[in-house]
Amino acid sequence: MVAELLSVGTELLLGNIVNTNANYLAKECASLGLSCYHQVVVGDNPERLKETLITALERSDVVIMTGGLGPTDDDLSKETAAGVCGLPLILDEHSKEMIADYFERVHAGSITNNNWKQAMIPEGAIVLDNHNGTAPGVIIETDNKAIILLPGPPGELKPMFAEHVAPYLAAKQPEQFYSKMVKLCGIGESSAETKVKDLIDEQTNPTLAPYAKIGEVHFRVTAKAKDAAQADALMEPLIKELYHRFGKLIFTTDPDETLEEVVVKLLKAKGYTLATAESCTGGLLSGRLINVAGISEVFKEGFVTYANEAKMRSLGVKEETLAQYGAVSKETAREMSEGVCQVTGADVGISVTGIAGPDGGTKEKPVGLVYIGCTVKGKTRVEEFFFTGNRKKNRDYAVVRALTLLREEIL
Amino acid sequence: MVAELLSVGTELLLGNIVNTNANYLAKECASLGLSCYHQVVVGDNPERLKETLITALERSDVVIMTGGLGPTDDDLSKETAAGVCGLPLILDEHSKEMIADYFERVHAGSITNNNWKQAMIPEGAIVLDNHNGTAPGVIIETDNKAIILLPGPPGELKPMFAEHVAPYLAAKQPEQFYSKMVKLCGIGESSAETKVKDLIDEQTNPTLAPYAKIGEVHFRVTAKAKDAAQADALMEPLIKELYHRFGKLIFTTDPDETLEEVVVKLLKAKGYTLATAESCTGGLLSGRLINVAGISEVFKEGFVTYANEAKMRSLGVKEETLAQYGAVSKETAREMSEGVCQVTGADVGISVTGIAGPDGGTKEKPVGLVYIGCTVKGKTRVEEFFFTGNRKKNRDYAVVRALTLLREEIL
Numbered sequence: 001m002v003a004e005l006l007s008v009g010t011e012l013l014l015g016n017i018v019n020t021n022a023n024y025l026a027k028e029c030a031s032l033g034l035s036c037y038h039q040v041v042v043g044d045n046p047e048r049l050k051e052t053l054i055t056a057l058e059r060s061d062v063v064i065m066t067g068g069l070g071p072t073d074d075d076l077s078k079e080t081a082a083g084v085c086g087l088p089l090i091l092d093e094h095s096k097e098m099i100a101d102y103f104e105r106v107h108a109g110s111i112t113n114n115n116w117k118q119a120m121i122p123e124g125a126i127v128l129d130n131h132n133g134t135a136p137g138v139i140i141e142t143d144n145k146a147i148i149l150l151p152g153p154p155g156e157l158k159p160m161f162a163e164h165v166a167p168y169l170a171a172k173q174p175e176q177f178y179s180k181m182v183k184l185c186g187i188g189e190s191s192a193e194t195k196v197k198d199l200i201d202e203q204t205n206p207t208l209a210p211y212a213k214i215g216e217v218h219f220r221v222t223a224k225a226k227d228a229a230q231a232d233a234l235m236e237p238l239i240k241e242l243y244h245r246f247g248k249l250i251f252t253t254d255p256d257e258t259l260e261e262v263v264v265k266l267l268k269a270k271g272y273t274l275a276t277a278e279s280c281t282g283g284l285l286s287g288r289l290i291n292v293a294g295i296s297e298v299f300k301e302g303f304v305t306y307a308n309e310a311k312m313r314s315l316g317v318k319e320e321t322l323a324q325y326g327a328v329s330k331e332t333a334r335e336m337s338e339g340v341c342q343v344t345g346a347d348v349g350i351s352v353t354g355i356a357g358p359d360g361g362t363k364e365k366p367v368g369l370v371y372i373g374c375t376v377k378g379k380t381r382v383e384e385f386f387f388t389g390n391r392k393k394n395r396d397y398a399v400v401r402a403l404t405l406l407r408e409e410i411l
Numbered sequence: 412m413v414a415e416l417l418s419v420g421t422e423l424l425l426g427n428i429v430n431t432n433a434n435y436l437a438k439e440c441a442s443l444g445l446s447c448y449h450q451v452v453v454g455d456n457p458e459r460l461k462e463t464l465i466t467a468l469e470r471s472d473v474v475i476m477t478g479g480l481g482p483t484d485d486d487l488s489k490e491t492a493a494g495v496c497g498l499p500l501i502l503d504e505h506s507k508e509m510i511a512d513y514f515e516r517v518h519a520g521s522i523t524n525n526n527w528k529q530a531m532i533p534e535g536a537i538v539l540d541n542h543n544g545t546a547p548g549v550i551i552e553t554d555n556k557a558i559i560l561l562p563g564p565p566g567e568l569k570p571m572f573a574e575h576v577a578p579y580l581a582a583k584q585p586e587q588f589y590s591k592m593v594k595l596c597g598i599g600e601s602s603a604e605t606k607v608k609d610l611i612d613e614q615t616n617p618t619l620a621p622y623a624k625i626g627e628v629h630f631r632v633t634a635k636a637k638d639a640a641q642a643d644a645l646m647e648p649l650i651k652e653l654y655h656r657f658g659k660l661i662f663t664t665d666p667d668e669t670l671e672e673v674v675v676k677l678l679k680a681k682g683y684t685l686a687t688a689e690s691c692t693g694g695l696l697s698g699r700l701i702n703v704a705g706i707s708e709v710f711k712e713g714f715v716t717y718a719n720e721a722k723m724r725s726l727g728v729k730e731e732t733l734a735q736y737g738a739v740s741k742e743t744a745r746e747m748s749e750g751v752c753q754v755t756g757a758d759v760g761i762s763v764t765g766i767a768g769p770d771g772g773t774k775e776k777p778v779g780l781v782y783i784g785c786t787v788k789g790k791t792r793v794e795e796f797f798f799t800g801n802r803k804k805n806r807d808y809a810v811v812r813a814l815t816l817l818r819e820e821i822l
Binding site: 030280388 | 423425426431434435441449451454463481517522523542543691692694695696700701704714716720721724770
């Protein structure tokens, strides 16, 4: 079954709001096993709206329209859909009561005449109650196809979809999609893809698709199946093969798990405590680690030693080291990660020092040069990186590389 | 001139990512004075991509395609656009060099054969250099229309649009939109809007539109004019009126200037140095400050003292204070910001301690309770906040409130 998303709203065309509804509905439709080939955004213009809806109905089985159900004259979605299907709009007494009731609860009686427009329903359509606003949703069934009209505000759309639309669509689908996300760190996108090109090429069910994130590569494995158990059985051989090819580069297969969560889990499993010593990343590394709930068990302390003076005072980096090798050097990174362990008593120390840019680069030490040091129980490894983004990107990459090194060294 | 946005990517259709590119481009096109009537998303399918592009070219003057410029076989945007325009793809030596250079700098030689596909350019097209990735952008001009192909990653798309595409499109437009962004901190969105409702209602040229950011309120003032000087003259009275109503709550009118940049500028102007002491924000505050280029002049050091032990050891917070009032208290916030000044010798200290959640809340100290302390030359002010988001949102709000307090106290 093919679904198409049709978002209505000039505010989307002007860029005033981000189309998060399309993202939500796309995700929901995918997990319900619906195929989705087109998403379209149009404004509150009757001609273009009609044309777009007709095209959508020609090529898709279900058209989910969002927005344009408001009380004002330029809210045209329901009128247009009814017109395209040749249906009159009829006052729905139940919806009228729901609207009156909502106003009594929320707006304390500030109802206006144009609100009754929201109770007009195409003849024979299914009405979806709105408990979070005044516009009811509508499902129009016509010639084996369906138009589903939902209100634009996410706080109304999401509960309405979950309560009414998801069960409606699921009942029409024999099979659904199930996904796992195989996430890798420490390898570039094209190297990773080259390694599994044959698997991507020969895919049918399950399918394999790569996604590049900053410093990470994700492979989505998707199976079409009747239930989760059947999906797992379909996906298992492919996931095994990915483990066979990538081994320890894979840090999780849980779509919701992040690299920092994996690192924190590893630290907890080993009973290690952690301390951070950051220069160019300026606290972003500790900030990401501390976003993991329950980090307090393992996190001893973080230092943002941007200035040389701070590196010496707080981490015990030697003045001679800074003078001889510079703040951005293998030697300083080593003394930072070893120093932060000594000062805090942490089992594991991680340090980042580099030149994020835009200034401060030289021929020998260009912008983007970053050293990352990791000390585990007194043993230190330092890695050198050259990043080529702007200041922000260099720092984001450095954070992911630091998490990657942390994970490798704890493993 | 009518522009149409055509986003290419199965990950958008599956809901794996939110289409923030469309939002960015819509905003940019609007401010360049372009009309936009359709946004379309299609997957990496050659037939549907071709069909959608042909439809877009029929009804719009400029089609901006995003995504599908990667090195793999299912990246088809350039091939499809070239095909629709009847142009062969030719190896562009300059782009090939750029790619080789990028790999040398970033991937340390891990280039694969499929990367050269990215250097293939439709004959006669304009090449847009990509300084943040390997895929060059392309402008194909055909029959008074243009297809503009941009890479999908926002970190590559945005700088490329700003550098190359915006000037290209601006040159084709007789009148353009010029904007200023009046940015406020320390006031809520609805209070801010209520204060200028009359100005929003009576707007024609310039227009006034509010945007809510985390902890900030932005008003975009937009004038349609022939040149910047005319636009400035049109906007000046309205901006004066906004200053009259909001006064010091306005921290900048430069669209590109951030709150942390304003804070760093203020510190530099006063000759003050700064140190940070963070608990629940875990380095995000120092991370944001350090994103300002040239911060090294003022930033002494940051401490991420998540554990009580670290608060005592590094900042000199008293054990009695922690025992009597708790780590999340006015008293601890005060000792943290005063302590960080003493330890580092900084003129200004800022501290954040709070309960970000999801656990750790009690009836007296609920999740979302945050204390922020600011010490300037020995004088300390502590503020109490109650945030109501999830862990991430509470921390983001705390960072902006800390920057707001910093600004107020330095002023």
